[in-house]
Amino acid sequence: MSRPTNVPLAPRLPAGLATPALLRQLAAIAEKYDGSIKISGNTILILGLNPENRAQALAELGGNSQSLSAKAVRGVAVCAGKPHCPRAVQDSTALGLALDNKFYGTELPGKLRMGVSGCPNCCAESFVKDIGLYGVAHGYTLVVGGNSGRQAQPGRIVAQKIPPEAVLPCVNKILDYYRTYGHAGERLGQTVSRLGFEDFAAYIGVD
Numbered sequence: 136m137s138r139p140t141n142v143p144l145a146p147r148l149p150a151g152l153a154t155p156a157l158l159r160q161l162a163a164i165a166e167k168y169d170g171s172i173k174i175s176g177n178t179i180l181i182l183g184l185n186p187e188n189r190a191q192a193l194a195e196l197g198g199n200s201q202s203l204s205a206k207a208v209r210g211v212a213v214c215a216g217k218p219h220c221p222r223a224v225q226d227s228t229a230l231g232l233a234l235d236n237k238f239y240g241t242e243l244p245g246k247l248r249m250g251v252s253g254c255p256n257c258c259a260e261s262f263v264k265d266i267g268l269y270g271v272a273h274g275y276t277l278v279v280g281g282n283s284g285r286q287a288q289p290g291r292i293v294a295q296k297i298p299p300e301a302v303l304p305c306v307n308k309i310l311d312y313y314r315t316y317g318h319a320g321e322r323l324g325q326t327v328s329r330l331g332f333e334d335f336a337a338y339i340g341v342d
């Protein structure tokens with residue numbers, strides 16, 4: 136007889152921000168239902184809950200759980216950034232939250248990860264995200280097409296010195312492109328490689 140699959144519970148934490156109260160609640164839920172907690176990448180997982188307990192725990196969290204398999208925009212990874220990191224030159228948290236609020240869950244041909252870093256150190260791994268950004272003195276550098284999965288590849292710099300207020304419209308165009316031309320299961324970088332970087336750059340309106 137096959138054992139039931141215990142699907143991890145992955146509370147959604149926009150821009151990786153969590154209050155102490157929420158962390159206490161997650162710990163209490165893991166303890167109550169005999170689960171464990173694991174931090175994997177930028178995600179907190181509650182592991183080991185049987186289906187019935189998982190359903191109860193999810194209800195206690197008000198339905199707050201993200202999919203770990205959706206072909207959609209995933210939670211945006213964001214570095215520590217301003218005002219906590221002395222190296223920050225742009226407010227990565229403000230931008231990451233704005234991106235997360237606008238685009239999280241948008242359905243696409245494949246999964247799409249974003250990473251926003253406040254400086255070129257790229258602590259949010261901007262070069263291995265489908266859409267990566269890092270802060271420089273006069274805005275953000277935009278990197279597209281990276282991933283760290285089965286066919287890992289670094290992204291390519293698409294535009295530089297983008298003002299923060301111009302980032303969301305630009306990301307919107309990139310998602311439009313991917314939705315229009317991407318094949319099912321294909322990552323954004325594969326779509327860009329298949330159709331040509333120049334056509335992609337022209338579609339989103341950068342030189």
Ligand code: SF4
Nearest residue numbers: 214220223253254258
């Ligand atoms: S990317 Fe830069 S600003 Fe962000 S945490 Fe790393 S060093 Fe600090």
